[in-house]
Amino acid sequence: MKLLSRLLTVCLVCGVSVSVMASDIAVRGDRVYTAAGGPIENGVVIVRDGKIAAVGPAGDVAIPDGMVVVDAAVVTPGLIDAHTVVGMVGFLSQDNDQDYLERSAAIQPELRAIDAYNAREPLIEWLRTFGVTTIHSGHGPGEIISGQTLIAKTTGNTIAEAVINPAAMVAATMGEGAVMSGNDGRNTPGTRGKVAAMLRTELLNAQAYAKKIAAAEDDDEKEPPARDLKLEVLAGVISGEMPMLVTAHRHNDIMTALRIAEEFNIRMVLDGASEAYLLLDEIKAAGVPVIVHPAMARAGGERENLSFTTAEKLINAGIPTAFQSGYEGYVPKTRLVLFEAAMTLPHGLTFEQALAAITIDAAKILGVDDRVGSIEVGKDGDLALYDGDPFEYTSHAVGTIIEGVQVSDRTK
Amino acid sequence: MKRPSGLLTTLFLMAAAVASAEPTAFVGATIMPVADAPIDNGVLVIDGGKIVAIGAGVRVPRNAEVVDVAGKVIVPGFVDTHSHIGEPAGADRSSPIQPEARVLDSINVRDAGFKRALAGGITTVNLMSGSGHLMSGQTIYVKLREGNSIESIAYKKDDGSVDGGMKMANGTNPRRDPPFPGTRGKSAALVRQKYVAAQEYMAKIERADGDAEKMPERDLAMEALVEVLNGERIVHHHTHRHDDILTVLRLQQEFGFRVVLHHVSEAHRVAKEIAAANAPVSLIMIDSPGGKLEAQYIDFENAPALERAGANVGFHTDDYITDSRLFMRMAALGVRAGMSRETALRALTLAGAEMLDLDDRIGTLERGKDADFVILSGDPLSVYTRVQETWVEGVKRFDLDDPDDRAVAEGGFGALQPSFVHEFHGYEEGH
Structure with missing residues (x-):
């Protein structure tokens, strides 16, 4: 009682209502797209203590006294970039900070993204300026298994402040990307057949490793195997705890990925998938979601057959699909999922489908839809604000809110 | 006597050539000529690979093939x-x-x-x-x-x-x-x-x-x-x-x-x-x-x-x-x-x-210039707009309604062959 009265006194002195905190904010939108039902005209979103406390038409949702209010023409959930290497690479492409790909061996699942991610990398700010609030970043394509990925908010000064899943997926590559990965002939594959054989061999090793651990747990007489960081991670893949993110572009490489997913009963997410439109039935039957290549990715090499219509075909086939900014290695150093999704609008995707693929559907594929991806009570207060149709080039991002804190007020 | 008849013959042949290559009139689009303010419900007439008329109240030549492009936008x-x-x-x-x-x-x-x-x-x-x-x-x-x-x-x-x-x-x-x-x-x-x-x-x-x-x-x-x-x-x-x-x-x-x-x-x-x-x-x-x-x-x-x-x-x-x-x-x-x-x-x-x-x-888009123009589905600055047709010197070189051309516009299996697109596998000397 004494403590409470003292707290009240302090707050009265500072002249702020007792209930308003730094991570409280009210957002009014002429139109609010929640990604959980139809748009709300004249909508209000109340964020309290970083979480969405209320959402609805202005007539139904009262804004508490003293709460900071931000207005925008259009409000959407904070955008999600379902696959990037931002934070893992310095934006100026200098040799000393390109930490998305370790070339010393073809299979290194033990490489953790959290040991490399730079939360202060300038491109993170660039993404959040356009409304991106959550990214799936980490080791990129280019080796059979290049390492782990993480999921982070586009804020925070340290990985600890930013991260929401420190070990999201294991990143793998099929096809030319993995074949060309061999830089010096040391235990690196030279053919597609060898890529698959090496990956299957390592997954078998992980199965055996997991069996030994289980056996030792059941039987006090048996010694558990010596800890092996690589096999520990792959055992997580085998058990289904951790999905495998497989970058594959050509149709034959996509089939190889699906074949291995079935053989080892692993949770797989397809990445890139330039020729996915040739395999809609197969991908759907396998129950594998797709993080499709950037719509504006260069149509070269193993992506020579990519299409602006791939996302539309996947989504209308009922395959869970999200967009990514991807990785090009040069200019532009990152793309924006906002613009990549926009590019599908003249190619058949509806506004709602395109928005879902960079919000709620991306959140589901990444397994973080309990926290982000839609404007629903109880979820994180992550919002993107625009002065018009977010997908139109001539509209602007005008504000970004992460967990109730306005992290960008730039007009861009 | 000889020379004038030669000239007359030449003139006759020229007239025949013009008559056989009939003009085409694109009618009803919003035309953005860049040289001038946009023209609503405009007319663009091309002939022999050149623009011969452009404007709102332009008379369509009697022998012209008329193309209805109402609702479209034409830009250079x-x-x-x-x-x-x-x-x-x-x-x-x-x-x-x-x-x-x-x-x-x-x-x-x-x-x-x-x-x-x-x-x-x-x-x-x-x-x-x-x-x-x-x-x-x-x-x-x-x-x-x-x-x-x-x-x-x-x-x-x-x-x-x-x-x-x-x-x-x-x-x-x-x-x-x-x-x-x-x-x-x-x-x-x-x-x-x-x-x-x-x-x-x-x-x-x-x-x-x-x-x-x-x-x-x-x-x-x-x-x-x-x-x-x-x-x-x-x-x-x-x-x-x-x-x-x-x-x-x-x-x-x-x-x-x-x-x-x-x-x-x-x-x-x-x-x-x-x-x-x-x-x-x-x-x-x-x-x-x-x-x-x-x-x-x-x-x-x-x-x-x-x-x-x-x-x-x-x-x-x-x-x-x-x-x-x-x-x-x-x-x-x-x-x-x-x-x-x-x-x-x-x-x-x-x-x-x-x-x-x-x-x-x-x-x-001005009279006398090459008939190079683009027919768009809408505002050139909108993400929703598509290139419908591209014309070069009075010849249609791209048509979204043509399946092969559409494949080029959208991509897909073999659509962009033969092609040379450089791939970046890391930092390289660039452009």
Whole structure:
């Protein structure tokens, strides 16, 4: 009682209502797209203590006294970039900070993204300026298994402040990307057949490793195997705890990925998938979601057959699909999922489908839809604000809110 | 008696030729001629590959084929001032300055890049060699008409020779081991030395005053540089950093060549200086800063900053850096940053034509100009808008309703073959 009265006194002195905190904010939108039902005209979103406390038409949702209010023409959930290497690479492409790909061996699942991610990398700010609030970043394509990925908010000064899943997926590559990965002939594959054989061999090793651990747990007489960081991670893949993110572009490489997913009963997410439109039935039957290549990715090499219509075909086939900014290695150093999704609008995707693929559907594929991806009570207060149709080039991002804190007020 | 009858016969034959090639009238579209204010419910009449009439109340010739384009938007064919479609290759690794190398001698006219360009509404391109040299060779201006050889699609000068510019670069891309420069100071010194030599070569020609005996020995490099010095051949200069931009302007002032600045990542820092030098700028709009040191400060803001300063602004794809099919979005991103709509559309069309010295033929929809135009489904600045048709010299070269053309516009299995699209596997010398 004494403590409470003292707290009240302090707050009265500072002249702020007792209930308003730094991570409280009210957002009014002429139109609010929640990604959980139809748009709300004249909508209000109340964020309290970083979480969405209320959402609805202005007539139904009262804004508490003293709460900071931000207005925008259009409000959407904070955008999600379902696959990037931002934070893992310095934006100026200098040799000393390109930490998305370790070339010393073809299979290194033990490489953790959290040991490399730079939360202060300038491109993170660039993404959040356009409304991106959550990214799936980490080791990129280019080796059979290049390492782990993480999921982070586009804020925070340290990985600890930013991260929401420190070990999201294991990143793998099929096809030319993995074949060309061999830089010096040391235990690196030279053919597609060898890529698959090496990956299957390592997954078998992980199965055996997991069996030994289980056996030792059941039987006090048996010694558990010596800890092996690589096999520990792959055992997580085998058990289904951790999905495998497989970058594959050509149709034959996509089939190889699906074949291995079935053989080892692993949770797989397809990445890139330039020729996915040739395999809609197969991908759907396998129950594998797709993080499709950037719509504006260069149509070269193993992506020579990519299409602006791939996302539309996947989504209308009922395959869970999200967009990514991807990785090009040069200019532009990152793309924006906002613009990549926009590019599908003249190619058949509806506004709602395109928005879902960079919000709620991306959140589901990444397994973080309990926290982000839609404007629903109880979820994180992550919002993107625009002065018009977010997908139109001539509209602007005008504000970004992460967990109730306005992290960008730039007009861009 | 004989002569007049011959003249009459000629006139008769000419009349027959005109009658057999009937004019076409495009009726009902919003026409954005760039030379003038937009025309609602306009009429565009073309004949013999040229525009013969344009306006709101234009009478449709009785013999014209009438095309109903109500609800569509017609704009001039786009001019891409900097592209690498068709595999252009100029200088090799032997030295940093090779003005004698012509991309004319390298173009693959069957490259699917030309189809991608048409799908993006582009009707004229400047094909250039790369930026890994201080001077990587002679560029070529190409009209995207149908053709089996580079000669058949190249713009020609009055003397029948192919038309083009000279590619130059400064900053980090041309820097490497000797004989290439290792510093910016050395880069400028090498270029100046070459231009001084060209000035002397030109002086010898002038002193010869038409006397073949007194002419200097033929020298391919010097001949090309004389064309640069006398203003016939425009320098297309890759440059990014503010100080490198000013170095280009300094050399331009010293030697008096005509220059177009390309990329110009830090244009927003020296917009006034660029405008004061009357140097046109061809910008590229990139979706994020970085990717290389010199693009650290690239910003959509370049477009409005240059417009405010009064500089002539155009855009380019740098295809394969950005895809020719997406050229229109450059203008829209410029408007996003604050550029006016008029200047943005001009930057896709007339500004580029001026930068290639072709504005007497292309860049606007005006009577007498080439019938190069694009039929759009809507506002050129909207993401929802598609290129419906691209016409070059009165011939439909891209039609979204044609399944093969649609495949090029959208991509898909085998749609872009044969094609050469460079893939980046990490940092490389670039464009």
